[in-house]
Amino acid sequence: MKCSVISIDLAKNVFQICALDEKRQVLFNKKVKRTQLLQELALFEPTLVVTEACYSSNPWGRRIQALGHTVKCVPAFMVKPFVVGGKNDRNDALAIAEAALRPKIRFVEIKSVEQQDIQSLFQIRQLLIRQKNALSNQLRGLLAEYGEVMPKGYVHLRKLLPDVLENPNNELSNISREFFHQINDNILAISNQIKEIETKIESLIQNKPSHQRISQIPGVGPIISSAIHAFVNDASAFKNGRQFSAWIGLTPKQYASGETNRLGNITKRGNSALRRLLIQGSHILIIHCEKTDTPFNLWLRQLKQRMPRGKCVVAVANKLARVIWHILAHDEAFSQEKVCY
Incomplete structure (x- = not known):
């Protein structure tokens, strides 16, 4: 079957496929199960396939490209103005096709597995940094309640904390010292994880x-x-x-x-x-x-x-x-x- 553009509203289990001809008339707009998507697209001659940029657009984009199609992703905020009627899969799939045919639309490129690996490492690194900052701030706040005020920044906390925990003349109890030690150990472990991720990221791109x-x-x-x-x-x-x-x-x-x-x-x-x-x-x-x-x-x-x-x-x-x-x-x-x- 020949068509000018095929749009797919991606989902978890059931996808919506909409195909337009050269005159931009709808050839069909139907639901397809996840296991049948590639089989359905293999029936068409190589053409433009567009999806909305989302969490699963990259793996599906690579699989569809392997069938010989040209795949492009439309940013979600550029699709929304073209939705006519209520919010449903049929209208969304048609809106994706309409948006892709606009001359000034900027598409999102399909990323490789290597690029996704680096992005995943970045996201994990950012998560660990937030956890480290949260633990550091919580520990600094708890110490202040015992009269031990720490300067801002983890560098000062790491430098001064051992002396505070070992000082027998402050008001810290044995229970508080034990748990503050544990929190500090967790912060050090997270810091080591961040360094490992940064080393891995650098190794992935050093020869590029x-x-x-x-x-x-x-x-x-x-x-x-x-x-x-x-x-x-x-x-x-x-x-x-x-x-x-x-x-x-x-x-x-x-x-x-x-x-x-x-x-x-x-x-x-x-x-x-x-x-x-x-x-x-x-x-x-x-x-x-x-x-x-x-x-x-x-x-x-x-x-x-x-x-x-x-x-x-x-x-x-x-x-x-x-x-x-x-x-x-x-x-x-x-x-x-x-x-x-």
Whole structure:
């Protein structure tokens, strides 16, 4: 059977398939069981198959690609405006097809198993960091109730806690000392797990040409480099560096009407994990820019003098995103002179 586009509303057990012809007329819109999906798609000549970007779109996308079809994923927020009528699988499948045919829709690329491995490690790492911070804050709060006030930051807690627990002159009881020891052991174990994950992430991307190029950029280490590899399939899919930076959410909101044009805070849309890493890298660069007189550090010092700290951090993160895009899209090496031009 020949059709111009097939849309699939993915689910857990029962999927909805909608097919449109070249005139965008519905050929069929039916339910298919999970075990029958690939058999059903194998009956069609190679065509465009679109799904909504969701938790299972990557594995299904790879399986459908193996049948010879071209697979694209539409972001969920771009599908919603095309839903006509009530919320049901038939309307959702038709809306996915309609959205995919719009000329300005930006699709989500199907990720490889390797990219999903790195993403999984990132998610586990972030979970462990939250657990570590929660335990550290809880331990600091409990110590304060016994009159032992700790400075902010886990570094100070790790350094001072052994002396506090071994001090017989404070008000800590034997019970509290025992449980505080256990909490501290848990924090140390989580810290070791985080280091192991970071080592694993670095080993997965250390031989990648893209990593070797962008790791030369100041503020871009193995974690940011691996995040780029995991979340960005093809940098050339973005028209320019500003579009890439906007995808990460580092460009300002625009309020324009008639002759009025105002820019607000950054949009914070897109990939929050990648945006957070770039912001953290920018903080480190600004802190250490006084140590050496490289062209990039000299540019950072001038930037610090022109704008407030927070705005400066976001500006540097925006700059890093654009430099990363340029290096990946044009297959070039990093040059500080070009960056600071």
